[in-house]
Amino acid sequence: MTAALKVLRGGLCTSIQDRGRPGYQAVGVPVSGALDWMSLAIANRLVGNADGEGALEILIAGPEFEVDADSVRIALAGTEASIEMLGEGATTRPAHRSVTLRRGQSFRIGRLGDTACAYLAVEGGFDLPRCLGSLSTHVRGGFGGFEGRALRPGDRLKLAREAAGERDEAEIAPPPSPDPSAPVRVVLGPQDDHFTEKAIEIFLSGDYVVSAKSDRMGLRLDGPALKHRGGADIVSDGIAPGSVQVPGNGLPIVLLADRGTTGGYPKIATVISADIPMLGRRRAGQALRFAAVDVASAESVRRAQDQALRSLLAAARPIPAVASLSVRALYDQNLISGMVDAGRD
Amino acid sequence: MTGPSSNPPGATPARYLPSGDTALVVEFGDRIDRAINDRVVALDDAVHEAAIDGVVETVPTYCSLMIHYDPLRIGAAELIARIDAFGSRPAKARAGGRAWRVPVCYRGRHAPDLAEVAARTGLSPDEVVALHSGTAYHVYMIGFLPGFAYMGDVPERLSLPRRDNPRTTVPAGSVGIALAMTGIYPLESPGGWHLLGKTPIRLSDLAWPQPALFSAGDTVEFVPIDEPKFDRLRRDQDAGQRWAPVGEDAR
Numbered sequence: 173m174t175a176a177l178k179v180l181r182g183g184l185c186t187s188i189q190d191r192g193r194p195g196y197q198a199v200g201v202p203v204s205g206a207l208d209w210m211s212l213a214i215a216n217r218l219v220g221n222a223d224g225e226g227a228l229e230i231l232i233a234g235p236e237f238e239v240d241a242d243s244v245r246i247a248l249a250g251t252e253a254s255i256e257m258l259g260e261g262a263t264t265r266p267a268h269r270s271v272t273l274r275r276g277q278s279f280r281i282g283r284l285g286d287t288a289c290a291y292l293a294v295e296g297g298f299d300l301p302r303c304l305g306s307l308s309t310h311v312r313g314g315f316g317g318f319e320g321r322a323l324r325p326g327d328r329l330k331l332a333r334e335a336a337g338e339r340d341e342a343e344i345a346p347p348p349s350p351d352p353s354a355p356v357r358v359v360l361g362p363q364d365d366h367f368t369e370k371a372i373e374i375f376l377s378g379d380y381v382v383s384a385k386s387d388r389m390g391l392r393l394d395g396p397a398l399k400h401r402g403g404a405d406i407v408s409d410g411i412a413p414g415s416v417q418v419p420g421n422g423l424p425i426v427l428l429a430d431r432g433t434t435g436g437y438p439k440i441a442t443v444i445s446a447d448i449p450m451l452g453r454r455r456a457g458q459a460l461r462f463a464a465v466d467v468a469s470a471e472s473v474r475r476a477q478d479q480a481l482r483s484l485l486a487a488a489r490p491i492p493a494v495a496s497l498s499v500r501a502l503y504d505q506n507l508i509s510g511m512v513d514a515g516r517d
Numbered sequence: 518m519t520g521p522s523s524n525p526p527g528a529t530p531a532r533y534l535p536s537g538d539t540a541l542v543v544e545f546g547d548r549i550d551r552a553i554n555d556r557v558v559a560l561d562d563a564v565h566e567a568a569i570d571g572v573v574e575t576v577p578t579y580c581s582l583m584i585h586y587d588p589l590r591i592g593a594a595e596l597i598a599r600i601d602a603f604g605s606r607p608a609k610a611r612a613g614g615r616a617w618r619v620p621v622c623y624r625g626r627h628a629p630d631l632a633e634v635a636a637r638t639g640l641s642p643d644e645v646v647a648l649h650s651g652t653a654y655h656v657y658m659i660g661f662l663p664g665f666a667y668m669g670d671v672p673e674r675l676s677l678p679r680r681d682n683p684r685t686t687v688p689a690g691s692v693g694i695a696l697a698m699t700g701i702y703p704l705e706s707p708g709g710w711h712l713l714g715k716t717p718i719r720l721s722d723l724a725w726p727q728p729a730l731f732s733a734g735d736t737v738e739f740v741p742i743d744e745p746k747f748d749r750l751r752r753d754q755d756a757g758q759r760w761a762p763v764g765e766d767a768r
Contacts, residue, residue, distance in 0.1 A: 197574055200660050200661060303723050361534050409542065412536035414539075433660050468592070
């Protein structure tokens with residue numbers, strides 16, 4: 173029997189995502205990919221994978237798994253939630269730190285309190301067929317990932333490795349949580365001229381709230397409606413990641429990973445690429461404001477962010493086996509680890 | 518097409534509209550028009566030919582080309598300068614899109630809206646079919662679904678707005694019209710176009726290296742077929758045959 177993770181519970185919407193499938197938008201295939209690709213990179217780095225390897229994207233409420241492999245190294249990133257071991261001597265393992273589990277162990281990721289999405293990577297990745305070069309799941313389109321859908325109980329996710337590699341566990345200091353009151357930065361356009369001046373002013377000063385109708389396709393916002401100048405229809409054109417489209421009801425929708433390739437609503441602005449991972453983390457009910465920057469600033473913010481991410485990833489530290497006896501590790505295991513493989517952890 | 522891709526003499530100058538820091542829109546107009554779309558397709562060809570480092574992919578639409586790029590490899594200012602430079606030299610003559618003849622059964626269960634379209638346009642069903650299949654359509658763009666081609670222009674006598682009540686399910690292969698557009702639903706999906714017929718051929722498959730049959734700039738003609746031929750072609754398609762453009766042998 174090949175190594176696998178058995179799905180005991182699917183969670184709200186858990187799907188395989190990598191950096192998406194660019195290159196096919198001209199024939200109408202959406203890009204998809206991780207909402208928060210920075211956390212995806214951290215989870216992957218912790219288990220020794222390439223930063224863009226396919227991992228499990230967990231939305232809002234976590235799934236539950238059983239290890240059906242000799243052993244598997246996993247890591248959770250992007251959340252303060254923990255990996256909760258189930259069964260005898262239930263313990264928790266913190267995020268941003270790899271851990272190796274044995275056959276028969278089961279675990280779950282609890283409710284994500286601090287973010288809408290988090291990433292669980294497995295060492296070596298999942299053994300799944302690629303669709304147009306990518307493992308990303310487009311749930312609405314029903315393609316990619318595991319059978320083109322979110323996980324369900326009974327699924328067996330085949331692992332590329334039979335067992336965890338012989339090496340130290342790793343940890344990465346989680347990046348500082350972004351200030352939730354900081355505005356989301358946008359470049360105005362491409363169709364800001366389809367809105368009244370007043371509408372642009374309202375867009376940049378208004379308080380919006382993330383609607384519960386948001387999904388991987390887009391963040392729907394409640395708040396002040398924006399008036400179009402001469403109708404809400406345009407001749408369909410391309411859509412960029414972070415495009416803020418405004419349909420007839422005047423309420424903006426920020427288009428995210430599963431966005432369509434083209435659309436017929438005017439786009440008042442586009443969220444800068446550096447702020448998109450943070451946007452993917454926003455939960456329903458959270459407040460949101462926008463601020464305009466120019467393209468050149470957007471580019472320099474992105475370069476700085478990329479540099480910071482590289483430094484963070486490069487600072488991944490091995491945790492020597494002996495450290496598992498440290499107070500910190502015992503604390504992380506709630507001091508009562510009955511099942512823990514103390515030699516490895 | 519020859520002539521500078523961006524700014525042919527007398528044409529509206531191209532507008533460069535940033536869409537954040539990962540995409541640039543090059544816009545040639547704001548209406549559905551062959552001359553405008555030809556400039557989009559020509560610029561698309563020129564961008565591909567130039568193989569600009571940092572350009573990830575392009576999406577040609579009716580009036581504009583969206584150029585997706587990696588901001589860590591190229592900035593908007595440099596990209597605009599590169600594109601602008603095309604304007605001062607003639608674009609390479611376009612090799613021309615491929616031409617397709619697409620079999621369509623305009624009968625019975627395959628044509629749920631034919632009678633209604635006939636009634637609303639004051640034509641007989643046969644006249645509707647003759648008009649729809651008697652035109653060579655230009656593929657303006659692909660969008661909405663993998664492989665969904667927006668084609669035009671539909672003869673004015675057939676022009677109808679979208680259905681008041683869009684269907685929640687339109688079968689794959691359905692051929693529809695809306696305003697000056699005609700298209701084929703590549704997959705089962707919701708849809709609001711008037712369905713005149715159905716083709717047995719597959720238009721997209723994510724297992725294909727190029728997952729859609731048509732590209733922007735192609736030409737499509739519909740060829741009426743009867744039900745037995747529809748069923749025969751459908752069997753061939755199910756057996757893995759892939760439809761070929763005119764002038765290329767079917768594989």
